[in-house]
Amino acid sequence: MAEVVHMIDSEVFLAFSTYATIVVLKMMLMSFMTSYFRMTKKAFSNPEDTNLSAKTSEDRKKLVRVDPDVERVRRCHLNDLENIVPFVVIGLLYALTGPDLSMALLHFRVFVGLPELWPLLWGCSQLFLWLTG
Amino acid sequence: MAEVVHMIDSEVFLAFSTYATIVVLKMMLMSFMTSYFRMTKKAFSNPEDTNLSAKTSEDRKKLVRVDPDVERVRRCHLNDLENIVPFVVIGLLYALTGPDLSMALLHFRVFVGLPELWPLLWGCSQLFLWLTG
Amino acid sequence: MAEVVHMIDSEVFLAFSTYATIVVLKMMLMSFMTSYFRMTKKAFSNPEDTNLSAKTSEDRKKLVRVDPDVERVRRCHLNDLENIVPFVVIGLLYALTGPDLSMALLHFRVFVGLPELWPLLWGCSQLFLWLTG
Numbered sequence: 001m002a003e004v005v006h007m008i009d010s011e012v013f014l015a016f017s018t019y020a021t022i023v024v025l026k027m028m029l030m031s032f033m034t035s036y037f038r039m040t041k042k043a044f045s046n047p048e049d050t051n052l053s054a055k056t057s058e059d060r061k062k063l064v065r066v067d068p069d070v071e072r073v074r075r076c077h078l079n080d081l082e083n084i085v086p087f088v089v090i091g092l093l094y095a096l097t098g099p100d101l102s103m104a105l106l107h108f109r110v111f112v113g114l115p116e117l118w119p120l121l122w123g124c125s126q127l128f129l130w131l132t133g
Numbered sequence: 134m135a136e137v138v139h140m141i142d143s144e145v146f147l148a149f150s151t152y153a154t155i156v157v158l159k160m161m162l163m164s165f166m167t168s169y170f171r172m173t174k175k176a177f178s179n180p181e182d183t184n185l186s187a188k189t190s191e192d193r194k195k196l197v198r199v200d201p202d203v204e205r206v207r208r209c210h211l212n213d214l215e216n217i218v219p220f221v222v223i224g225l226l227y228a229l230t231g232p233d234l235s236m237a238l239l240h241f242r243v244f245v246g247l248p249e250l251w252p253l254l255w256g257c258s259q260l261f262l263w264l265t266g
Numbered sequence: 267m268a269e270v271v272h273m274i275d276s277e278v279f280l281a282f283s284t285y286a287t288i289v290v291l292k293m294m295l296m297s298f299m300t301s302y303f304r305m306t307k308k309a310f311s312n313p314e315d316t317n318l319s320a321k322t323s324e325d326r327k328k329l330v331r332v333d334p335d336v337e338r339v340r341r342c343h344l345n346d347l348e349n350i351v352p353f354v355v356i357g358l359l360y361a362l363t364g365p366d367l368s369m370a371l372l373h374f375r376v377f378v379g380l381p382e383l384w385p386l387l388w389g390c391s392q393l394f395l396w397l398t399g
Contacts, residue, residue, distance in 0.1 A: 024219045086290045093283045150359045157352045
């Protein structure tokens with residue numbers, strides 16, 4: 001019994017909290033990016049959102065459209081959501097099993113760092129493909 | 134150690150549970166609203182869902198379509214999901230840090246109340262725009 | 267106070283962890299299914315994903331398209347997400363209230379088993395419709 005309490009209070013749980021907060025904040029940033037792209041690209045999904053960007057009714061209707069860049073940000077957001085829910089649920093249960101701190105840190109860092117590593121790996125694979133023909 | 138246990142048992146955690154349940158139930162309602170709009174607007178996304186609404190094969194194919202109102206409800210559902218995941222994750226971690234009860238209640242209520250306040254604020258801004266030009 | 271600690275350590279929480287992990291793993295499988303369908307159906311959403319599937323620039327542009335089977339898997343994934351978030355949040359809070367183990371198991375199993383029961387029930391309803399006219 002005392003062990004479980006110790007686990008919640010432990011550095012593993014603290015590390016989990018830190019990394020969970022980082023990924024959630026990163027995900028919330030996507031909301032603002034969606035707004036930003038919708039504003040700059042002038043591609044809205046609700047007719048009432050177009051009031052500030054166009055004056056006449058005709059112009060407003062044209063702004064209710066699908067923009068590839070906006071859709072890309074929305075896919076990123078959904079993708080984040082699909083990856084964060086498993087991370088938080090399994091990470092929480094994993095933290096409660098009382099793992100070794102270094103192992104737990106490794107797991108959390110791999111998960112949080114992978115999206116930043118991914119473009120690097122992708123770039124390397126592209127370079128390899130280009131070099132080999 | 135005893136402090137953490139106290140936090141889980143505290144009124145802050147109770148308040149978090151209440152508000153988390155409210156927002157989750159509100160989100161689950163969107164599933165039923167999607168079904169309702171799909172039924173009344175007769176706009177389905179799977180061919181096998183159209184069996185009850187049309188008899189002939191020709192009519193069924195016409196029902197596999199995209200309806201703006203159904204898409205609006207689906208966007209609301211996705212939007213709820215995108216906001217509830219951060220609320221639950223950060224709220225849970227926040228509740229475990231043992232904040233002051235009144236501050237925690239303020240934060241939870243602002244988050245849960247904001248969607249209800251939003252149309253009000255939006256209406257005011259529209260009125261302002263209409264008055265000023 | 268001791269009771270809450272007992273609850274986290276209890277078999278109910280263990281059962282919750284098991285079923286939560288099952289549904290989350292099942293959801294993560296949908297990511298791989300989406301990749302699989304995108305590969306086999308050759309329907310991508312980002313232009314840079316088509317590099318391996320087509321050589322010329324003309325062919326690549328044709329692969330950035332919407333495929334009904336891919337969309338179906340994506341809807342399944344989103345649907346899973348929409349159902350798993352309430353299950354995890356409400357299930358966690360429910361497990362912390364210290365319910366009877368048999369009742370908790372019943373609730374968890376009904377939720378996890380329903381998707382497998384659903385096609386059966388659907389098949390029965392179709393048979394009934396076919397028999398009655």
